[in-house]
Each structure stands twice: as structure tokens, then as C-alpha cells.
Amino acid sequence: MSREVTEADSLPMKRYQALADDVEASIRTGVLKPGDKLPSVRHITASRGLSPSTVFQAYYQLEARGLVRARERSGYYVLGGARRIPPELESPSNPADASIPVDVSELVFEILEASMTRDVVPFGSAFPSPLLFPITSLGRFMASSAQSLDPWSTVDDLSPGNAELRRQIALRYLAEGMQVRTDEIVITNGALEALNLCLSAVTRPGDAVVVEAPTFYAALQALERNGLKAIEVPTHPREGIDLDALEHAIVRHKPKACWLMTNFQNPLGSLMPLQKKQALVDLLARHELPLIEDDVYAELYFGAQRPAPAKAFDRNGLVLHCSSFSKCLTPGYRIGWAAPGRFAKTVAREKLMTTLATSAPVQIGLANYLERGGFDKHLRKLRRALAEQQGLFAQAIGHYFPSGTRATRPAGGYFMWVELPEGVDTLRVHRHALSLGISVAPGPIFSASRSFENCLRLNYGHARDERSEQALQTLGRLVSGS
Numbered sequence: 084m085s086r087e088v089t090e091a092d093s094l095p096m097k098r099y100q101a102l103a104d105d106v107e108a109s110i111r112t113g114v115l116k117p118g119d120k121l122p123s124v125r126h127i128t129a130s131r132g133l134s135p136s137t138v139f140q141a142y143y144q145l146e147a148r149g150l151v152r153a154r155e156r157s158g159y160y161v162l163g164g165a166r167r168i169p170p171e172l173e174s175p176s177n178p179a180d181a182s183i184p185v186d187v188s189e190l191v192f193e194i195l196e197a198s199m200t201r202d203v204v205p206f207g208s209a210f211p212s213p214l215l216f217p218i219t220s221l222g223r224f225m226a227s228s229a230q231s232l233d234p235w236s237t238v239d240d241l242s243p244g245n246a247e248l249r250r251q252i253a254l255r256y257l258a259e260g261m262q263v264r265t266d267e268i269v270i271t272n273g274a275l276e277a278l279n280l281c282l283s284a285v286t287r288p289g290d291a292v293v294v295e296a297p298t299f300y301a302a303l304q305a306l307e308r309n310g311l312k313a314i315e316v317p318t319h320p321r322e323g324i325d326l327d328a329l330e331h332a333i334v335r336h337k338p339k340a341c342w343l344m345t346n347f348q349n350p351l352g353s354l355m356p357l358q359k360k361q362a363l364v365d366l367l368a369r370h371e372l373p374l375i376e377d378d379v380y381a382e383l384y385f386g387a388q389r390p391a392p393a394k395a396f397d398r399n400g401l402v403l404h405c406s407s408f409s410k411c412l413t414p415g416y417r418i419g420w421a422a423p424g425r426f427a428k429t430v431a432r433e434k435l436m437t438t439l440a441t442s443a444p445v446q447i448g449l450a451n452y453l454e455r456g457g458f459d460k461h462l463r464k465l466r467r468a469l470a471e472q473q474g475l476f477a478q479a480i481g482h483y484f485p486s487g488t489r490a491t492r493p494a495g496g497y498f499m500w501v502e503l504p505e506g507v508d509t510l511r512v513h514r515h516a517l518s519l520g521i522s523v524a525p526g527p528i529f530s531a532s533r534s535f536e537n538c539l540r541l542n543y544g545h546a547r548d549e550r551s552e553q554a555l556q557t558l559g560r561l562v563s564g565s
């Protein structure tokens with residue numbers, strides 16, 4: 084596995100972001116007003132010496148930020164309410180420089196179990212709306228694969244899994260310019276099983292593992308269940324984990340692995356730039372430290388192309404890449420995989436020793452869907468829906484939440500991390516909101532030290548309707564303390 088960072092990878096990223104930031108500043112200061120048309124792509128191309136694709140990229144980003152909207156064959160226009168969108172979170176987190184035991188599971192269960200009902204407005208949910216998935220078309224592939232099932236598939240498709248499904252996954256890596264061999268891939272019951280298997284492959288009880296601050300609560304639960312300690316490392320809301328702080332933590336606390344999300348991190352939504360991914364992989368290689376890379380959201384990008392994972396730069400087999408179809412195609416089918424580099428054999432054996440295999444008919448049905456079902460077309464539609472919903476959601480937060488609120492503006496996925504004014508206790512907000520039929524994910528469940536008391540992760544992956552509008556209004560009142 085190896086991928087060079089080219090100038091084309093890094094420069095346009097900075098340029099389109101700079102252009103998007105400039106236009107946003109003009110909107111916030113009122114130079115550009117609601118209804119105004121943005122300068123044409125041709126005009127900006129000439130005046131700033133940028134390529135048309137860089138300008139389009141900037142305008143897509145402004146659209147995802149909820150500031151502008153494209154009108155067919157006319158151009159981009161500033162939206163009403165654009166100035167109200169909350170300012171972006173800019174500072175990295177600042178966790179204690181320590182290796183600490185993890186004890187969050189009870190809190191996580193208490194909060195999540197209460198929210199697991201369809202009657203609740205699902206701002207705290209980890210899934211986007213099930214209505215965004217091609218259930219009927221998938222069902223046809225499942226039915227026909229179950230009907231024509233080769234009886235020997237129960238044997239053939241034992242771990243590491245169905246050969247055709249692994250080939251389809253390898254083909255998707257190839258389309259991203261990555262060479263991942265079919266025999267490196269282990270099919271699992273969702274990404275969570277892949278992550279857990281990888282964690283057991285590279286750690287022993289008592290070891291310490293680096294995580295981002297904040298991090299996905301299931302990562303903390305996995306550490307807790309395996310008797311591992313967490314080293315929480317400062318993480319930037321836009322660019323991911325701080326590499327200097329990471330190196331310091333490696334030298335000081337001697338972790339045995341890192342568990343990170345480089346693309347649309349849960350809960351922040353941060354996206355690590357390509358050069359930083361390469362630097363991360365180089366740093367970990369110098370310390371011979373495995374990286375468990377949780378990459379379940381990468382397909383949900385709003386930009387021009389799927390962001391490469393850190394795995395793309397791995398030359399030493401140290402990156403254990405984990406993903407699934409749960410977030411982008413079908414949560415309930417529970418199909419995920421690991422591409423665990425030099426640990427592939429250990430992970431496949433761990434799988435055999437724990438759950439033996441993943442359902443054969445579902446693996447085969449999914450392989451057939453990937454080959455002929457129109458996955459990419461579905462993804463294009465899904466990404467457009469999520470990007471649009473993010474913009475609307477950000478506007479509503481700007482409208483209903485108190486001043487002093489800041490929020491991330493991820494370039495993909497369906498989570499927004501909202502920082503409320505100091506003193507707001509989001510565990511209390513969660514309890515109160517739930518009693519009114521609204522779920523939220525309070526900040527402390529994303530941290531081994533139960534920090535981020537005044538933060539919330541909100542899910543914008545469900546279409547806006549009357550009920551969710553009212554729920555956001557209510558939530559705004561609760562976090563304002565009224």
C-alpha cells in the first residue's frame with residue numbers, strides 16, 4: 084500500500100477552503116446579502132487565478148455550510164438566514180495528559196437505551212434516516228441470492244468471508260487508487276465487530292490505546308470491556324488529531340495502538356487533510372505503532388471525491404482499516420470488514436474463534452448488489468440529501484440556539500458537534516429533552532474523562548419536517564435555560 088501526496092491533492096484543498104472562507108466572511112459582514120448572486124465561476128477563475136474545479140469545490144462547500152444554494156442554469160445565491168449560522172468551532176480539545184482507565188459504559192447505555200425508540204425525535208441517534216436507503220432494491224438481491232443459495236456456501240463463506248464480496252470491496256479500494264488484496268479482507272458483522280477484532284489482535288489487558296478527544300463512545304466501551312486504558316489526545320474540530328500531541332503521548336505513555344477516525348470523525352466530523360494523514364502514518368511507522376482506522380463515514384463526502392484513508396499511505400502493514408455498509412447503504416444487514424494489514428491472519432482467526440462467520444446469504448446478496456445494484460447512484464443521491472440537510476440544520480441552530488453557540492461544519496457525514504455557552508449541562512439537557520420526546524447525544528459520553536459537559540452531538544441525517552423543526556426550537560429553549 085502506498086500513495087504519494089501530490090501537489091494536486093493538497094493545494095486545491097487549501098485554495099477552495101480559502102475561497103469558501105472569504106465568501107463566508109463577506110456574507111457574515113453583510114457585504115453579500117440574502118438573495119445576492121455569487122460572482123460567476125468564470126469571473127472568479129479569472130480574477131483569482133484558480134481552476135474552475137477549485138471554484139466549484141468552494142461553492143459546494145458553501146452550499147454544505149448552508150450559506151448558498153445553486154439555482155438551475157443561473158448560479159449560486161446567498162440564502163436567507165445565512166448570517167445566522169453559528170460560527171465554526173476553531174480550537175482543538177485540551178484533554179489531560181494521562182493514561183486513564185475507562186468507565187463510561189453505564190452512562191452510555193443509560194443514554195442510548197432511552198433513545199432507542201422510533202417515537203423520539205432522533206437527534207441523538209447514530210444512524211441516518213432509514214428512508215434514505217434503497218431497501219426495496221436491496222431486498223430483490225437478497226431474495227434471489229437466498230433462493231439460489233449454493234448449500235456449500237455455509238462452508239465456503241466462513242471467515243474471512245465470501246470471496247466475491249471481498250473482491251467487490253477490493254475493487255472499491257482500487258477505484259480509490261489503493262491496492263488491497265482480497266485475502267487481506269475479513270468480512271465482519273458490521274464495522275464494530277471489525278474494530279473489536281482488530282483491537283484484540285494488537286492489545287492485551289492493561290495496555291493503553293490512543294483515542295481522539297472527543298471520540299466515538301463505542302471505542303471507549305471497547306477499551307473498557309478489554310481492560311485497556313485510554314490516552315485522550317487533543318483533536319482539532321476540522322483537521323483531526325494533533326500530531327505533536329500524539330507524538331508526545333506516544334513517548335510519554337507508551338500506547339500499544341491508536342484508534343482513530345481520519346474521515347468525518349464521530350462526533351466532530353473532522354476530516355484530516357491528506358498530507359496530515361501521510362504524516363500520521365509516518366509517525367506511527369517510526370514508533371512501530373498499529374493504527375486501527377475507523378472509516379465508516381468516508382462514502383458520505385460532500386466534496387468532489389472520497390477522501391483517502393490513512394491506510395492509503397501505509398507501507399508497513401500497520402494500518403488496520405475498518406469500515407462497513409451500515410452508514411451508507413444498510414444498517415440492519417450488519418456487513419462490515421477489516422483490512423488489517425500485517426494482522427490479517429490474526430484478525431481472521433479472532434473472527435473464527437468468536438462469531439465464526441457472517442451470514443452467508445446476506446454476504447452473497449450484498450456482493451450481487453455491489454456488482455449490479457447501482458450503489459454509486461444511490462450514494463450520489465444520499466450525499467446530496469445529507470449536504471442539504473446539514474445546511475438547513477445549521478441555519479436552525481443559528482436561529483434557535485443562544486448566542487455563544489459554536490458548531491462544526493463537517494464536509495461529510497451527518498453529525499454536527501455543537502458547543503454551547505459555558506455552564507450548560509448537556510446531561511441535564513438530555514434528560515429534559517427526552518422527557519419531551521427528543522433525543523440528543525450529550526458530550527460526556529464521548530470522553531473517558533466525561534468532559535465536554537457543554538457539548539452535544541446532533542444528527543441531521545433525517546429530513547426536516549414540522550416535528551423536527553419544533554424539536555429544534557424546544558431544544559434551543561432548553562439549552563438557553565428557559
Ligand SMILES: Cc1ncc(COP(=O)(O)O)c(C=O)c1O
Nearest residue numbers: 209273274275299349407409419
Ligand atoms: C464511528 C463509528 N464507527 C463504527 C460504528 C459501527 O458501525 P457498524 O454499524 O457497521 O457496526 C459506528 C456506528 O455508529 C460509528 O459511528
